Amino acid sequence: VASFLAVFGACGTFPGNRFRYSVKMGDRSIHEKNTSLVVPVKNVIVHPQFATFTTVENDLAILKLLYSVNFTSNIQPICIPRETFQVEAGTKFWGPHGL
Numbered sequence: 001v002a003s004f005l006a007v008f009g010a011c012g013t014f015p016g017n018r019f020r021y022s023v024k025m026g027d028r029s030i031h032e033k034n035t036s037l038v039v040p041v042k043n044v045i046v047h048p049q050f051a052t053f054t055t056v057e058n059d060l061a062i063l064k065l066l067y068s069v070n071f072t073s074n075i076q077p078i079c080i081p082r083e084t085f086q087v088e089a090g091t092k093f094w095g096p097h098g099l
Contacts, residue, residue, distance in 0.1 A: 002077065003068040023063060026074035035074045040066040 005023055021041040028035050043064040050058040069075060 002071070003065050005063040005065065021063070023065065025069065026072065028074055037069065037075065039069055042066045 021044070022038050023041060024036055024038045026036045041063045045062045045064065047058040047060045050060070071077070
């Protein structure tokens with residue numbers, strides 16, 4: 001069960017009314033309609049030291065969901081790599097093949 005989502009590198013995407021957002025999760029294919037769940041966002045907590053769009057420092061927000069979500073085969077938590085994990089700049093991660 002999850003009631004929070006961490007958003008990395010997206011603080012600048014919350015202009016104006018931060019409480020009109022929702023999170024869509026569980027989508028595995030743009031062609032399937034029954035695998036997703038849309039949950040309204042109750043609150044957005046932006047890192048207190050996030051200052052501008054010109055730096056990636058402190059570019060982190062936590063989204064408090066309006067209600068908790070149960071994990072399913074399509075809705076799972078992500079794994080955060082260890083601090084020592086290195087990737088090249090520009091590497092993209094999406095899906096099982098990094099697409």
